[in-house]
Amino acid sequence: MNSAFGIAGFARGMAAICAAAGASLLIAAGPAASAGGEAHIERQSWSFAGIRGKFDKEQLQRGFQVYQDVCSSCHGLKRVYFRNLAEPGGPEFNVEAVKALAASWPNQIFDGPDDQGNIATRKGAIIKRPARLSDPILGPYDNDKQARAAQNGALPPDLSIITKARGVTYHGNVIGHIGSMLRDVVNGYQEGGPDYVHALLTGYKKPPADFKLAEGMNYNVAFPGNQIAMVEPLTDGRVKYQNKDVPQTVEQYSTDVTAFLAWAADPRLEERKNMGWVVMLYLLVTSVLLYFAKKRLWSKLH
Amino acid sequence: MAHHEDTYKPGSRLEQWLDERLPALRMMHGQFVDFPTPRNLNYLWTFGGILTFCLVIQIVTGVVLAMHYIPSDKMAFDSIEHIRRDVNYGWLIRSVHAVGASMFFLAVYIHIARGFYYGSYKAPREILWILGVVIYLLMMATGFLGYTLPWGQMSFWGVTVITNLFSSFDAVIPGLGTKIVQWLWGGYSVSGVTLNRFFSLHYLLPFVIAGVVALHIWALHVVGQNNPTGIEIKTKSDSVPMAPYAVAKDLFALFVFVMLFGWFVFYAPDYLGHADNYIEANPLVTPPHIVPEWYYLPFYAILRAVPSKLGGVLLMFGSILIWLFVPWLDTSRVRSARYRPIFKWLLVLFFISFVALGYLGSQPAEGVYIFWARIFTLYYFAFFLILMPIVGVLETPSPMPRSITESVLGNKPAEAVMVAKH
DSSP: OHHHHHHHHHHHHHHHHHHHHHHHHHHHHHHHHHTTOOOOOOOOOOTTOSTTOOOOHHHHHHHHHHHHHTGGGTOOEEEEEGGGGGSTTTTOOOHHHHHHHHHHOSSOBOOSOOTTSOSBOTTSOBOOBOOOTTSEEOOSOSSHHHHHHHTTTOOOOOOTTTTTSOOOOOOSOHHHHHHHHHHHHHHTOOOHHHHHHHHHHTOBOOOOTTOOOOTTOEEBSSSTTSEESSOOOOOTTSSOOSOTTSOOSHHHHHHHHHHHHHHHHOTTHHHHHHHHHHHHHHHHHHHHHHHHHHHHHHHTTO | OOOOOOOOOOOSHHHHHHHHHOTHHHHHHHHHTSOEEETTOOGGGGHHHHHHHHHHHHHHHHHHHHHHOOOSTTTHHHHHHHHHHTSTTHHHHHHHHHHHHHHHHHHHHHHHHHHHHTTTTSTTOHHHHHHHHHHHHHHHHHHHHHHHTTOBHHHHHHHHHHHHGGGGGGGTSTTHHHHHHHHHHTSSSSOHHHHHHHHHHHHHHHHHHHHHHHHHHHHHHHHOOOOTTOOOOOSGGGEEEIIIIIHHHHHHHHHHHHHHHHHHHHHOTTTTSOGGGGSBOOTTOOOSSOOOOGGGHHHHHHHHHSSSHHHHHHHHHHHHHGGGGHHHHOOOSOOOGGGOHHHHHHHHHHHHHHHHHHHHHHSOSSHHHHHHHHHHHHHHHHIIIIIHHHHHHHOOOOOOOSSHHHHHHTTSOGGGSOOOOO
8 A cells, every 4th residue: 555655645646636726716717707897687487487487468468569669660570470369378469469560560571572573662762562360570771781870880689589688697706606506407497598688688877977878878787798789678667558557667677578578489388398297297107117127126126 | 248148038929029129228238227237336326317308408409499590690699589589488498408408517516526436447447537538528529519509699709719829839830720721610709600510510519418428328238337436346235236226216316407407497598608798799799708618617717817818728638638648547446435535635725716716707808817727726636646646646545345245234144135036
């Protein structure tokens, strides 16, 4: 063992280094991570978060109203079709109402050249037809260049999968990070995107005195870099809800429209979670049976 | 093939007819029913079966996805969304495939770690081990190619960063690296051409993996399975027939594993992915942090730990290729780390440093992260190149049981034990 003592000593040394590594990461990770300038994003209590989460139908309907009244003047929703608005697991509007909505949607559909092969009217406007149930919910711009030209160079992104395309960065040390990851997996929490969108919509604040805001930009605490081209979209009372019991505030609008966008990005969420329980139950019961079968089989050997 | 009794009896005249012409059923019976498995295997030995299951799942879901996916830079992203939204159960098939990749790697890491701990790479299992390393390399290539296909921002920039690694060979022969990169891209930048060829290869490689898996299983069935004691099967009481014993155990473990798999598929399908990959690829906008999928992170950390680009690339590839030489780097005659008091802890430290490198790979390459990535990279290579050869010679192994049976039943004479009749 004498000859091996040096190695055992080395092993202890490595263990010490490892412990030191952990400790230094604990101390160092905080400031290093926040150097990116990303703000802390507060978690919201979404009805659709977690393993039993479901969409709140009325919230989705209100959220669509906010989208229609406010967001749709710049942003499209091209991966969502009008028919989706009437399908189960979503806002579940009445089909006839959705048909009427599609027909009156201001951003109409370009459906290829007309019978004469023209794509534009004699005045130069592109020939379009009103939307049907099978058409996507389009924004006001025909293409990105048109959008940028109208928006001072900025491009309003399509919102169909915006809540999936955004996330939050964990701020804190390694141990806390691992703990938070495990908690999220166990709770089935993957709503960082909605948390961020909500934080952005409610994040318009007065800039600090020493903050240099570029021309035409707006200060937002949640947006990376804090300068966003989008003007504060929501103000208290801007959208008139039919249900007077629901507060007509920026906070409520933000929550509602984010929930709607979360549905738009994940329209199969309810189907997925419902099927999950059946599958998990089957797997659990079969696993238990297999365990006892295995135990009984092997008990003959010992 | 390992020697054991052939108990195959054709049950019907058809089976007998077949047996006289192509004894395929006899072979299957010999290899997957009668095949002797050590009786002391723990649950870490169930991952071989689990990995086979993962491969089958990836191929089956992948074939279906390919029916709806469009490998074009204009349509790829839209076609994935189409699958998620409009294809019947497309959301399920896609999630199973995406989560499946992560589960495949989780299982393979456990499988490899088990091989390291119990010395499964030692004679006569060197070829078995090398085939395993080849499968792992093929898996990495396939996973990387597959991650390209959604054509999101991380897909695009991941491909850009990783293919660009080869440009470091310009430091060896000027122009060589650039030529390789352009050859991989099929042009002067990552484009739809790149996507098309990556799709083609992503569809091809799993079948290559399946072929090497067949060799891996063949080699396994020649030398037999290792076991926690690392002592070979000596008498009949040391082993049990694969069916029903090992099969029953494998099935239970598989179902538990599928529960974890299902949990991610149904309750956190996007958890293991990256939000940026829900943004369509844009060559003009670089994401703030380009990170690979979690299963590549330890190697990504090694790559970034080295100040020189070529050095980083060589070290990264070297960190896996070094596994090929492990059967000869380890000089100890004792297989299982269970009986190696010093090596055991050095190996545990190696596992810790691998996980730590994974964490560091996910963090920005700056300051303290780089420092620790260097420390752990140093240990990674020191473990193989210095500690493994030296410890094997210096270490005094702890006492070992004389046989597998003794390790399970203590000193009871083997004859007294009721051996299950097959």
